[in-house]
Amino acid sequence: MRKPQDHKAVTLLDVAAAADVSAITVSRALRKPEKVSEDVRRRVAAAVEKLGYVPNLAAQALASSRTNVLGVLIPSVTNNVFSDVLHGIYQEVQGTRFQVQLGNTRYSALEEEKLLRIFLSQRPAGLIVSGIDQSDVSRSLLAEANCPVVQIMEIGPEPVDMMIGFSHREAARAACEHLVARGYRRIAFVGARMDPRTQRRLDGYVDALEAAGLFDETLVATTPQPSSFTLGGALFADLLSRRPDVDAVFCNNDDLAVGVLFEAQRRRITVPGRLGICGFNDFEITRSTFPSLTTVVTHRETIGRNAVTMIAGTLAGTNPLPRVLDVGYEVAARASTGEVSGRR
Amino acid sequence: MRKPQDHKAVTLLDVAAAADVSAITVSRALRKPEKVSEDVRRRVAAAVEKLGYVPNLAAQALASSRTNVLGVLIPSVTNNVFSDVLHGIYQEVQGTRFQVQLGNTRYSALEEEKLLRIFLSQRPAGLIVSGIDQSDVSRSLLAEANCPVVQIMEIGPEPVDMMIGFSHREAARAACEHLVARGYRRIAFVGARMDPRTQRRLDGYVDALEAAGLFDETLVATTPQPSSFTLGGALFADLLSRRPDVDAVFCNNDDLAVGVLFEAQRRRITVPGRLGICGFNDFEITRSTFPSLTTVVTHRETIGRNAVTMIAGTLAGTNPLPRVLDVGYEVAARASTGEVSGRR
DNA sequence: GGTCTGCGTGATAGCGCTATCATTGTCAAG
DNA sequence: CTTGACAATGATAGCGCTATCACGCAGACC
Numbered sequence: 001m002r003k004p005q006d007h008k009a010v011t012l013l014d015v016a017a018a019a020d021v022s023a024i025t026v027s028r029a030l031r032k033p034e035k036v037s038e039d040v041r042r043r044v045a046a047a048v049e050k051l052g053y054v055p056n057l058a059a060q061a062l063a064s065s066r067t068n069v070l071g072v073l074i075p076s077v078t079n080n081v082f083s084d085v086l087h088g089i090y091q092e093v094q095g096t097r098f099q100v101q102l103g104n105t106r107y108s109a110l111e112e113e114k115l116l117r118i119f120l121s122q123r124p125a126g127l128i129v130s131g132i133d134q135s136d137v138s139r140s141l142l143a144e145a146n147c148p149v150v151q152i153m154e155i156g157p158e159p160v161d162m163m164i165g166f167s168h169r170e171a172a173r174a175a176c177e178h179l180v181a182r183g184y185r186r187i188a189f190v191g192a193r194m195d196p197r198t199q200r201r202l203d204g205y206v207d208a209l210e211a212a213g214l215f216d217e218t219l220v221a222t223t224p225q226p227s228s229f230t231l232g233g234a235l236f237a238d239l240l241s242r243r244p245d246v247d248a249v250f251c252n253n254d255d256l257a258v259g260v261l262f263e264a265q266r267r268r269i270t271v272p273g274r275l276g277i278c279g280f281n282d283f284e285i286t287r288s289t290f291p292s293l294t295t296v297v298t299h300r301e302t303i304g305r306n307a308v309t310m311i312a313g314t315l316a317g318t319n320p321l322p323r324v325l326d327v328g329y330e331v332a333a334r335a336s337t338g339e340v341s342g343r344r
Numbered sequence: 345m346r347k348p349q350d351h352k353a354v355t356l357l358d359v360a361a362a363a364d365v366s367a368i369t370v371s372r373a374l375r376k377p378e379k380v381s382e383d384v385r386r387r388v389a390a391a392v393e394k395l396g397y398v399p400n401l402a403a404q405a406l407a408s409s410r411t412n413v414l415g416v417l418i419p420s421v422t423n424n425v426f427s428d429v430l431h432g433i434y435q436e437v438q439g440t441r442f443q444v445q446l447g448n449t450r451y452s453a454l455e456e457e458k459l460l461r462i463f464l465s466q467r468p469a470g471l472i473v474s475g476i477d478q479s480d481v482s483r484s485l486l487a488e489a490n491c492p493v494v495q496i497m498e499i500g501p502e503p504v505d506m507m508i509g510f511s512h513r514e515a516a517r518a519a520c521e522h523l524v525a526r527g528y529r530r531i532a533f534v535g536a537r538m539d540p541r542t543q544r545r546l547d548g549y550v551d552a553l554e555a556a557g558l559f560d561e562t563l564v565a566t567t568p569q570p571s572s573f574t575l576g577g578a579l580f581a582d583l584l585s586r587r588p589d590v591d592a593v594f595c596n597n598d599d600l601a602v603g604v605l606f607e608a609q610r611r612r613i614t615v616p617g618r619l620g621i622c623g624f625n626d627f628e629i630t631r632s633t634f635p636s637l638t639t640v641v642t643h644r645e646t647i648g649r650n651a652v653t654m655i656a657g658t659l660a661g662t663n664p665l666p667r668v669l670d671v672g673y674e675v676a677a678r679a680s681t682g683e684v685s686g687r688r
Numbered sequence: 689g690g691t692c693t694g695c696g697t698g699a700t701a702g703c704g705c706t707a708t709c710a711t712t713g714t715c716a717a718g
Numbered sequence: 719c720t721t722g723a724c725a726a727t728g729a730t731a732g733c734g735c736t737a738t739c740a741c742g743c744a745g746a747c748c
Binding site: 353355367371372399402404405406408409 | 703
């Protein structure tokens with residue numbers, strides 16, 4: 001019973017015949033119901049139902065030279081940051097005519113170019129790309145895209161079209177200023193992946209520590225490996241072997257921060273007493289750990305949702321949002337930097 | 345400079361003119377290079393490059409009545425289980441002609457039906473759906489899909505077409521048998537979401553405890569809310585208030601297990617001494633916690649990869665895999681059930 | 689009654705590509 | 719020199735839909 005090979009899909013014409021109207025009228029009844037009479041609308045609906053008609057998207061796209069495809073390019077499908085953004089996107093797309101086409105660039109500029117070309121061949125209705133560090137080729141592909149484009153996660157100079165995000169540098173600086181304010185003096189930076197976005201967080205760390213006269217490069221522990229809980233522990237262990245006197249850690253990611261916390265537990269290092277920990281992103285786990293983790297709240301779902309709003313709005317000619325939107329961030333001071341339990 | 349509105353996209357005909365051949369020859373040169381002469385191939389390539397030709401997928405799909413779309417239906421984009429599966433899918437799709445079209449059913453059968461209809465309107469090359477609990481409507485839509493279909497995550501009787509996964513009931517039973525073997529006697533079940541898949545894990549728990557003569561329904565703590573770290577803690581707290589004598593917890597998900605562990609730390613309940621904890625899925629964090637968490641290893645990436653292999657294979661007429669593939673599971677005994685530190 | 693307006697509908701012509709069959713040229717076999 | 723086979727290319731006809739323009743008709747207005 002599988003593969004009823006080409007049982008000749010039902011087309012508009014079949015519906016038209018069944019409803020006793022012309023094909024174009026069926027098309028109208030389906031797309032602009034207000035343009036046809038009540039009677040026709042009902043007959044068409046009945047015929048569609050009876051025949052199980054499903055419109056052919058390829059034909060629609062070809063004839064109207066527009067699609068409902070929203071191309072979304074993200075660097076990782078397993079990274080929680082992007083799954084949250086994605087969640088926001090899907091939420092907002094929900095119930096609209098748009099359909100998301102997801103591409104995984106795997107943090108590769110080349111891959112991004114390749115995917116961009118594939119996406120463009122579909123004449124998407126809009127494009128959402130992650131970050132502001134596209135290659136020159138990608139940038140020009142985007143500029144020629146002939147559809148709204150939103151760069152998400154970060155804001156910077158020279159948007160290709162629209163932009164939504166926040167300054168990672170400033171967010172990191174604020175987090176580190178918090179650590180300084182809490183009295184920590186030998187504050188380390190623990191970072192993984194070290195893509196441009198992470199790099200700018202490191203810049204923010206440097207900003208804050210230099211301003212406080214506390215910067216010391218031997219307190220910076222980074223790796224190109226992708227972020228993970230285990231890696232946080234490993235980086236911290238490594239750091240400790242070099243700088244056993246470290247008294248706080250700013251992690252470029254909550255995964256790492258949690259990993260650091262576990263490693264501290266393993267070594268009976270009290271948090272926040274002997275060690276302060278600050279993460280980045282406000283993943284759900286940071287509220288749950290013991291002690292709870294101070295972190296930088298980032299508005300990932302908001303970014304996803306608004307990116308869609310920007311595109312839909314632009315297409316409708318009524319974009320309510322500015323072309324460059326800074327959604328900001330907040331430092332959530334929790335127990336791991338002493339807020340609740342106090343320093344000991 | 346944005347929106348160079350309709351600068352009349354380059355078509356096959358333009359390329360044909362530039363390469364001084366006919367349109368169909370260009371089409372062939374692009375799709376079946378071995379069918380045209382070396383000379384033509386070069387000229388076409390040059391013309392494509394020079395004009396920046398990008399094929400129109402809609403036209404291709406319409407003319408050939410086949411697409412490269414691989415429809416993937418998952419219940420959540422933020423659930424780590426599915427992001428891992430997705431990762432496997434993207435890995436395997438990488439470099440093939442296929443492109444993934446993702447749909448988020450949000451654990452709703454109705455949503456699934458709706459998405460299925462949308463997907464079918466694209467005449468996908470293949471379909472991947474999560475679980476085996478489709479509604480009757482969805483099942484018949486799938487049965488008529490006229491393309492390979494793979495149900496993933498779970499195996500059961502009556503596959504719509506193909507199937508890859510494992511028995512959640514057996515996996516849960518094995519995990520609970522492990523807890524029994526480790527000497528735990530008042531073993532609780534902590535479960536969230538309670539979708540059919542989770543329900544079957546509960547069944548496995550009941551199987552094991554009844555077999556050991558240890559089943560007690562007051563030790564079952566579940567909620568329809570989605571799984572989270574915080575929820576794990578809350579459910580455990582609730583459970584403790586009813587059954588302070590509980591000595592082990594089997595969680596239907598690692599998120600919950602980690603939450604339970606944090607709550608235990610908060611209450612100074614020693615793990616695995618006074619409390620054994622077992623999770624489900626082997627998320628990366630379970631190797632990193634202190635103590636590390638015993639869990640059920642599930643092969644999520646493998647499932648994703650093989651689902652693609654099954655579809656690609658079927659389409660090529662050379663599917664190397666069985667139509668129903670059980671990828672199994674393993675119980676990873678770690679510190680949280682006493683393996684490393686021993687019971688105290 | 690004639691003209692105008694606008695609504696509801698239909699006829700026609702593609703959108704850009706590929707399937708199919710036809711045509712040409714080349715070369716080996718007879 | 720003919721024939722046939724095959725390789726390379728082309729002409730033609732859609733795929734299923736929508737944009738566009740055309741048409742018929744009812745009611746409004748003079």
